[in-house]
Amino acid sequence: xxxxxxxxxLLKESREVSKxxxxxxxxxxxDIAVMRVDIHRNADDLELHMQRTDLNEKRISLVEDVxxxxxxxxxxxxxVTYLLKLTxxxxxGVGTIVGAAYGIIKIIDFVTN
Numbered sequence: 001x002x003x004x005x006x007x008x009x010l011l012k013e014s015r016e017v018s019k020x021x022x023x024x025x026x027x028x029x030x031d032i033a034v035m036r037v038d039i040h041r042n043a044d045d046l047e048l049h050m051q052r053t054d055l056n057e058k059r060i061s062l063v064e065d066v067x068x069x070x071x072x073x074x075x076x077x078x079x080v081t082y083l084l085k086l087t088x089x090x091x092x093g094v095g096t097i098v099g100a101a102y103g104i105i106k107i108i109d110f111v112t113n
Contacts, residue, residue, distance in 0.1 A: 076082060
């Protein structure tokens with residue numbers, strides 16, 4: 001009898017262990033499913049981050065290009081040739097204004113005499 005009782009006890013214990021293992025396997029399967037969802041979500045986030053990084057790099061290169069063009073324009077405006085041209089243009093404009101004022105003064109002087 002003792003052997004039969006021992007076998008029955010072992011069967012009961014093995015069934016309990018089997019149930020516990022089944023519950024553990026179910027928990028592991030659900031955890032794996034959750035991890036897969038997290039992995040897909042992280043992969044999507046990574047792809048979006050990479051796209052944003054690419055866009056930011058393009059924006060930075062565009063800003064650098066615009067800045068380089070502006071600096072080149074400023075450098076061109078600081079050359080001696082450009083400054084001499086600007087001086088001639090300004091002098092011509094001032095000469096025109098002074099000439100017009102002189103002409104008006106002469107006309108007024110002629111009319112009053």
